[in-house]
Amino acid sequence: MVEIISKRDGPRREDIQVKRLIEQNRSTIVRLADQISGGGYSASKKPRQQPKAEGLIIHVGGGASPVAEAKPSIHVTMNGRVISKDQNTGRQLHHIGDVRNRDGNQIFVLATKQNGFFSPVDETVAEALAELDGAHLTATYSEEQLAADIGAKLGID
Numbered sequence: 001m002v003e004i005i006s007k008r009d010g011p012r013r014e015d016i017q018v019k020r021l022i023e024q025n026r027s028t029i030v031r032l033a034d035q036i037s038g039g040g041y042s043a044s045k046k047p048r049q050q051p052k053a054e055g056l057i058i059h060v061g062g063g064a065s066p067v068a069e070a071k072p073s074i075h076v077t078m079n080g081r082v083i084s085k086d087q088n089t090g091r092q093l094h095h096i097g098d099v100r101n102r103d104g105n106q107i108f109v110l111a112t113k114q115n116g117f118f119s120p121v122d123e124t125v126a127e128a129l130a131e132l133d134g135a136h137l138t139a140t141y142s143e144e145q146l147a148a149d150i151g152a153k154l155g156i157d
Helices: 013-024 026-037 040-045 123-128 143-154
Strands: 072-076 081-086 092-102 105-110
Touching (some): 013 026
């Protein structure tokens, strides 16, 4: 046997009975709410007077904050991205390249179109860092030294 239950139009019979019960006992409910809240329930239902701006000084915020000069530095992130970031804010300024693992060797790959990057570095940066493209990172040549070399070639301390 299969029973088909379909939704009826309008509210359910139980909902109508509960609403009617609440409306019939509204005064008792309000009296109890005031007794429990110390009169706060009825006070919260009264319309409030809007404050007037007479004698007040109103400041409108949202203006642009002064931007300090960017202090760039070169940084190699934990996931192998080589970036220049602002030391004042910590925000990334430019993506320079990646340190990638190729055949067990860590290699610096400059962000150029030839290396498959969608957002390549400027031509002047690419020319300045061309000799570091493909540089192997070893125990003697670390990520910190790579960052220092990139900074020196770009004139960043």
